[in-house]
Amino acid sequence: MTTSPVQAAASTALPQPIINPEPGAFAADFNQRPFDFSHNLGNHPLFALPRLVQLSETLINSDMSDRVSCMDSNSAIDSQWAGCHLTDQVSHIIENIEQAGSWVLLKSAQIDPAYAALTEQVLAELETLSAMPFRSQITWLDTYIFIASPQAVTPYHIDHEATFLFQIHGERTANLFDPRDRSILSETEIEQYYGGNLGAALHTPAKQEKALIYPLTPGRGVHHPSRAPHWFKNGQQYSVAMGIHFCLKGCDQEAYIYQVNHLLRQLGGQPTAPGQSKLKDILKAKVLSALSKKNPRSKGDLLRSGFFRCREIMNFPRKLFP
Ligand SMILES: [Fe+2]
Numbered sequence: 001m002t003t004s005p006v007q008a009a010a011s012t013a014l015p016q017p018i019i020n021p022e023p024g025a026f027a028a029d030f031n032q033r034p035f036d037f038s039h040n041l042g043n044h045p046l047f048a049l050p051r052l053v054q055l056s057e058t059l060i061n062s063d064m065s066d067r068v069s070c071m072d073s074n075s076a077i078d079s080q081w082a083g084c085h086l087t088d089q090v091s092h093i094i095e096n097i098e099q100a101g102s103w104v105l106l107k108s109a110q111i112d113p114a115y116a117a118l119t120e121q122v123l124a125e126l127e128t129l130s131a132m133p134f135r136s137q138i139t140w141l142d143t144y145i146f147i148a149s150p151q152a153v154t155p156y157h158i159d160h161e162a163t164f165l166f167q168i169h170g171e172r173t174a175n176l177f178d179p180r181d182r183s184i185l186s187e188t189e190i191e192q193y194y195g196g197n198l199g200a201a202l203h204t205p206a207k208q209e210k211a212l213i214y215p216l217t218p219g220r221g222v223h224h225p226s227r228a229p230h231w232f233k234n235g236q237q238y239s240v241a242m243g244i245h246f247c248l249k250g251c252d253q254e255a256y257i258y259q260v261n262h263l264l265r266q267l268g269g270q271p272t273a274p275g276q277s278k279l280k281d282i283l284k285a286k287v288l289s290a291l292s293k294k295n296p297r298s299k300g301d302l303l304r305s306g307f308f309r310c311r312e313i314m315n316f317p318r319k320l321f322p
Contacts, residue, residue, distance in 0.1 A: 008020070014118055015040035019125045026060040026129035031162045031225040031248065034176035034212050039166050043216030046114055046241045047168040051148060056104070058112055067107040073234075075153030081092030082211060082256045094147055098280045103148035104251075111141045122244050126164065140247040140302050148239045156231040157201035158185065158193060161245040163224050167216035168242060174214040175192055179228040185219060186211055187273055190227065194255050195262035196304070201229050215304075216241075219260045231319065256288030257281050259307040265316055 025035035045051065059067045070090050073228055093100045111113040119141070127133055140161070148154075150170075158179070165174070177184045184207050192200035207229075212220050224230050226248070254274060261284070263270035272280050291313075292306030 006090075007009075008092050012045045012114070012289060014121055015044070018118070018122055019129060025223075026126070028132050030130040030134075030223070031251075033180070033227055034214075034222060034224050034230075036174075036214045036220060036222045037213055038219055040219065041166050041168055041242070046118065047145070047242070049094055049097065049147075052106065052145060052240070053094050055107055055109060055112055055115070055145070056094060057092045059108065059289045061105060062111060068104070069107075070102055070104045073101055073103045073149050087091050097147050097149055100149050101152075103146060103152050103154070106145040106147070109131075109145050110141075115143055115145075117243060120240075120260055122164065134248065137249045138246045139249055139252055140175075140296065140299050142245050142299070144243040144245060145302040146239070146241045146243065148234055150234055150236050150238055152234040152239065154230075154232040156201065156229060158201045158227045158229050159201055159224075159245070160194075160226060160251065161247045161279060161299065162226045162251070164221060164223070164244045165216075166221040166242045166244075167218055168240040169218055170237035170239035172216045172221045172241065173233045173235070174212040174216055175208070175231045175233075176222060176224050177211060177229040178212065179225055181210065183207075185227065185229055191258045191262050191265075193227075194303075194307075196307075203229075203231065247299065252302065253281075253285040253289075255303055256285045256292075256306065258286035259288055260310065263307075263311055267314060294295065 001118055018041060020038045020040065024035060025037070029035045041047070056068055068090055070093055090104060093102050094104055097104070110119045115282070120153060123141075127135060142161075146154075156175075179185055185201060189200045191201070216222065257274045261274070264271040274281055288306040290306070291309040293301045296302035296305065
């Protein structure tokens, strides 16, 4: 039986709604603590492997090959990120993800109009569900697609951005942690992370006792707020998941405070911890904001351009008088 163009178009239409409305968590816990939810993207054709090969080629051929990365997936929970494969192998790895022992990350999926429409609809639904018009506060937005082999482990880490992760294919276990619990994520770990050590947050058995564990199947999703530690373990099948990632203005300001503190500490100071002095926090955030690129072209620009400039200025006297 052949499929008519009308049927083919209908099969790739976005579900209405994408996220199933549930009272409670979206409004109470948005960007505060992790929670799970249900959605209607499970096994959607936009995430079939041939379609994802097409997306990877679009990214590579549009001079965005840095938006595609591919890594060995046989990592331990507490390991740092493993080495990259070459991007010319990406199509082959996606097609053979069941046996490849790898994971592929496609960033900026929204350069393809189909994924842009999907991202827009998800954000609109999230604003309604959370009762927060947070889109006006977004300073950076990106849609990632993770494609990973069976049993793949995404090691424990934190991200600056908040995330809504949608499991599309395969089973996966999400281990999420409360970012506000300082016995899990210490002030030192946060400051080191914003100072450039992306692996600063360390997993321990004691922290694991406090994990919020969510079994993910197609149609389930999780929210992890800014800086919520997380690690994932795939099940017996390959996994495809979509993450809508975004930075919010308030979180950026906090990052800038930690960065100034990191620089002051390197100069021998004992800076006031964030939250102890409103005036100092405002001043620190303003200094880094002023030094940051006005039109950031990446999350790195947004988060670190002011930090790098500030560090250069602080180190200038040392260069003059070594
Ligand atoms: Fe992450």
